[in-house]
Amino acid sequence: xxxxxxALLLIASPLAARERAVxxxxxxxxxxxxxxxxxxxxxAGGCFWGVQGVFQHVKGVTRAVSGYAGGAERTAHYDQVSRxxxxxxxxxxxxxxxxxxxxxxxxxxxxxxxxxxxxMNRQGPDEGPQYxxxxxxxxxxxxxxxxxxxxxxxxxxxxxxxxxTRLEPLARFYPAEPYHQDYLIAHPSxxxxxxxxxxxxxxxxxxxxxxxxSDPVRTK
Numbered sequence: 543x544x545x546x547x548x549a550l551l552l553i554a555s556p557l558a559a560r561e562r563a564v565x566x567x568x569x570x571x572x573x574x575x576x577x578x579x580x581x582x583x584x585x586a587g588g589c590f591w592g593v594q595g596v597f598q599h600v601k602g603v604t605r606a607v608s609g610y611a612g613g614a615e616r617t618a619h620y621d622q623v624s625r626x627x628x629x630x631x632x633x634x635x636x637x638x639x640x641x642x643x644x645x646x647x648x649x650x651x652x653x654x655x656x657x658x659x660x661x662m663n664r665q666g667p668d669e670g671p672q673y674x675x676x677x678x679x680x681x682x683x684x685x686x687x688x689x690x691x692x693x694x695x696x697x698x699x700x701x702x703x704x705x706x707t708r709l710e711p712l713a714r715f716y717p718a719e720p721y722h723q724d725y726l727i728a729h730p731s732x733x734x735x736x737x738x739x740x741x742x743x744x745x746x747x748x749x750x751x752x753x754x755x756s757d758p759v760r761t762k
Contacts, residue, residue: 564700569649571646571687583649584634585636586676586677587676589738592726592735592738596743597651598726599754600643603643605635606634608725609632609635611712612676613629635717649691650691679712692705
């Protein structure tokens with residue numbers, strides 16, 4: 543209800559502005575993984591509804607799950623995470639086939655259309671450390687690719703403000719409550735989704751036609 547009311551206020555306000563897509567270069571360092579098989583990438587970029595929705599439309603992604611990372615298991619619940627004092631961030635665990643889409647390509651989508659990496663502890667109307675920008679790295683190989691791309695974007699001054707994305711080690715990913723899964727697919731006409739998230743889906747389609755899949759992968 544809080545998000546719905548806030549979204550209605552934002553729609554009515556001419557000063558409201560969603561995150562804008564940014565055209566970014568591909569990663570200069572994007573080697574294939576050392577081993578075969580599906581891989582996972584866990585990212586945080588504001589409300590997980592929109593981030594999940596974006597990656598559900600990316601070719602090579604076989605599963606995208608909304609959840610929490612950065613805090614303890616006992617606090618990995620929406621009501622507690624929403625307080626902003628648990629250490630958790632709203633995150634999305636992306637399972638993908640590196641033979642179809644690379645880690646670097648996923649990071650490029652993440653930084654260019656899924657969220658604004660220059661916003662500190664917020665995204666759009668949502669504020670607090672639970673909405674921070676972060677990549678929760680699972681191994682040194684993944685950290686090296688992510689760190690190299692962040693450095694590349696910073697050197698190129700790809701954004702009008704400093705990138706604040708954090709690289710955090712992933713201790714554990716906790717799936718969110720069932721009603722959060724596939725939220726964008728299930729509620730495409732919800733005001734929050736219409737204003738904040740559907741434009742990201744369209745940005746993905748236009749900016750990454752080679753990665754676009756019209757039929758989203760579902761978690762349910």
